[in-house]
Amino acid sequence: MSEELKRRDGGGYIRTMTKGPQAGRKRKGRWQWVVVLAAVVAIVPAVIFASFSAASYLAGLTTTKATLIDILWHRYVDSSSRNESERPHEQMDKPLHYDSSDSSEMVTTLPVPVAADKTHKRVVFSLAVPDLSSGHILQVMAEFQVTNDLGYNVMCMSQIILAESKTSVSGTEITEANGRNVTPAAHHDSFPKIGSVTVTTTGTKYVNVVAWCAASNATTGARITVDADYGRLSVIRY
Missing domain, CATH: 2.60.120.660 (icosahedral virus)
Known part of the structure; x- marks a missing residue:
């Protein structure tokens, strides 16, 4: 069973403290929040880093695709604009x-x-x-x-x-x-x-x-x- 302990603080007010199983459960809940907060602190930077990496990769793919299309288009235009007599054998x-x-x-x-x-x-x-x-x-x-x-x-x-x-x-x-x-x-x-x-x-x-x-x-x-x-x-x- 829990036991309430009362004592006066320096200002004359009576503070109540609980001693027993309930107090242990409260302390345990506080530690859970600490663990969750630590996990969030560890995970959030990793997620942000992964997001930036994925964005950079997709941007790279877009740039590569655009570059390839540009090259192929210019080759088509160049080959179409030249006479057959000017083309390589x-x-x-x-x-x-x-x-x-x-x-x-x-x-x-x-x-x-x-x-x-x-x-x-x-x-x-x-x-x-x-x-x-x-x-x-x-x-x-x-x-x-x-x-x-x-x-x-x-x-x-x-x-x-x-x-x-x-x-x-x-x-x-x-x-x-x-x-x-x-x-x-x-x-x-x-x-x-x-x-x-x-x-x-x-x-x-x-x-x-x-x-x-x-x-x-x-x-x-x-x-x-x-x-x-x-x-x-x-x-x-x-």
């Missing part, structure tokens, strides 16, 4: 293949003068390559065959060029001009060609296979046969 169209198909020889014979000049040159194959831009690369392969029924050696020359028209015999060199004698004993001979060129102009150009012949003992009007469907011209544009 890697950003251009996929490779395109052009082929002259079967029996595409444009001539059936080649003149055989004693000394050949430009007037004796003939376009054996031609392919139009459209939509060219500076930086495009053309890889070219060609082959044709001739037959010598003249009874004497005939020097046959050939070259691949990039020209302005399908009948032009002069233009940008894609392969060297070279050749060899077609002898009566050999009778037939083929002339394979391969080369590549980087385009420096725009528009439609023509890849032409040009051939010409000569013989020191050629007779007037002599001609050598270009065999039909024994060759073709193939172009890949990169």
Whole structure:
């Protein structure tokens, strides 16, 4: 049981003090409040710190997102504003293949003068390559065959060029001009060609296979046969 104790203080007032189990419970309640207050003091700064950290992280994400969008937008605008001719080779169209198909020889014979000049040159194959831009690369392969029924050696020359028209015999060199004698004993001979060129102009150009012949003992009007469907011209544009 609790017991009330009374005593006078210095001012003459009577103060009542409780002694027993109830007093213990009151003291215990005070300690609980102390513990709660200490927990609040410890937790609140941690919560505030975590809130600031989360805010900083989200702000960082927003900034990163904005930066990425800005970069991608500027790249799109830059790439859209430039002409295709100004773009790096890697950003251009996929490779395109052009082929002259079967029996595409444009001539059936080649003149055989004693000394050949430009007037004796003939376009054996031609392919139009459209939509060219500076930086495009053309890889070219060609082959044709001739037959010598003249009874004497005939020097046959050939070259691949990039020209302005399908009948032009002069233009940008894609392969060297070279050749060899077609002898009566050999009778037939083929002339394979391969080369590549980087385009420096725009528009439609023509890849032409040009051939010409000569013989020191050629007779007037002599001609050598270009065999039909024994060759073709193939172009890949990169």
